[in-house]
Amino acid sequence: MEQELSGTIGIVVVAAGRGERAGASVEGPKQYRRIGGKPVIWHTLKRFRDWPKSGPIVAVIHPDDRALFDTAVADLGDSHELVVVTGGATRQESVLNGLRALQGRSVDHVMIQDGVRPFVDAGLLDRIATELASGKAAVLPALPVADTIKRGDKTGVVTGTVPRKDLYAAQTPQCFHYETILKAHDRAATDQVSDFTDDASIAEWAGIPVHLVEGSIDNVKLTVQRDIAMADEKLKGSALPDVRTGNGYDVHQLEAGDGVALCGVFIPHDQKLKGHSDADVALHALTDALLATCGAGDIGDHFPPSDMQWKGAPSRIFLEHAAKIVRDAGGTIMNADISLIAEAPKVGPHRQAMREKLAEILEISLDRCSVKATTNETIGFVGRREGIAAIATATVVFRGKD
CATH class of the missing domain: 3.90.550.10 (Spore Coat Polysaccharide Biosynthesis Protein SpsA; Chain A)
Known part of the structure; x- marks a missing residue:
């Protein structure tokens, strides 16, 4: 011993x-x-x-x-x-x-x-x-x-x-x-x-x-x-790489209208999403996910609904702002993943256009952008077509951090 x-x-x-x-x-x-x-x-x-x-x-x-x-x-x-x-x-x-x-x-x-x-x-x-x-x-x-x-x-x-x-x-x-x-x-x-x-x-x-x-x-x-x-x-x-993952969740009500904006793509539909901006639930969730990787609050801190300048604004503005905050903090966006939960409209025919839009806004390659969709099996407010929800995940690598 x-x-x-x-x-x-x-x-x-x-x-x-x-x-x-x-x-x-x-x-x-x-x-x-x-x-x-x-x-x-x-x-x-x-x-x-x-x-x-x-x-x-x-x-x-x-x-x-x-x-x-x-x-x-x-x-x-x-x-x-x-x-x-x-x-x-x-x-x-x-x-x-x-x-x-x-x-x-x-x-x-x-x-x-x-x-x-x-x-x-x-x-x-x-x-x-x-x-x-x-x-x-x-x-x-x-x-x-x-x-x-x-x-x-x-x-x-x-x-x-x-x-x-x-x-x-x-x-x-x-x-x-x-x-x-x-x-x-x-x-x-x-x-x-x-x-x-x-x-x-x-x-x-x-x-x-x-x-x-x-x-x-x-x-x-x-x-x-x-x-x-x-x-x-x-x-x-x-040295261990400083890899951070942020999550975001958002939901908006549906009301009578002529279409919805999802991932920056307008899809004709007999309903629209209710919100102060264009109510793009997917980009809102991804904005929160990016902000989370550097502790920068959430979308409401940067673009409060009470501020009339954002009424009807395209949500890509919010996502571009979050991406700039990440880059200014030394981050490199590695991946963006969005899951849409909706009974309608069908996302599949528009998925490629959505991924291309994400790649354009975030200035990353197409293979780093993912869009998925599922229904809620007619359960709850999504199942009753009262709203659409989105879950987003972003992965960012930060340089020069301990």
Whole structure:
């Protein structure tokens, strides 16, 4: 049975570097470049904020980057305490500053994470927590080296092949008993030993056994511009589309007349629909369906019956208005479906013309417009030919929404 980790896990996210290998950008150092619409550092911090076992989080940033950082995390939320400290001249100094910022916060363990590893996942964090719960003072996520490793000289000539057995590629977060790694870092600073490439190296130097745990192939460090571009594509490809569906219902009475307007098509008939406008029950229902996809109220909010300018107006005006509201909000109309419920007139002979009219008004292709009809089997007011009802459904995809 797996042990549960007791105590608080502090998080130190190191993001004070300049990232020269990623190239220059108006967005700033690579931790502030946008992937999937958000800065890299935002994604990294959110992974830890979403992990239930996280305690206080320390972000270590460059002294020149405070404005960039504040903008990057403005909408991150406040589910965990976030402490911001400035880094030093080296990564080692920056980590020590972050560790010291956790003093007095009742932290038992600490995870030290690169700010440019935005794909760390909860499964990896849980595996590390399990190892820490077993009493290990240092845990290093790593993956076995899969590529053949060559040794070369300064001229670029291969001088040998390095056996890859027992070789591992280290990742972060590297995790430790808090007081233990803090003492090791303090000692390294006091002794002015500064040639360490990661925190596990300091632990090894201090005589702390470092235990391996399976890393994650997705937990990559973004180093060069290509890494950032690929991360952006990955997040864009995995983002859930913002697809919304709206429903509308309308009904109008029938009275003596010479025909009805349905889906923008006039059909000769011995009755007409009673209403303030042309009473096109189908377009009214579809107007409400479209407005529903962006929370824009209903047809009565935009075209109140009390307003005389709409008396006898063609209902396509209402539908065009709703379609514009959707497009202005960033929506793309994908589909429109109308079901008419009437005993008469017969809709079948006019269905194609109705679909063509919808396609014209909504500026979408004909195959995205559907019109169906059914009777009410002589039941109720529809069955008694006292009125016609319509049910409409619209599907809209919104761009740039979370």
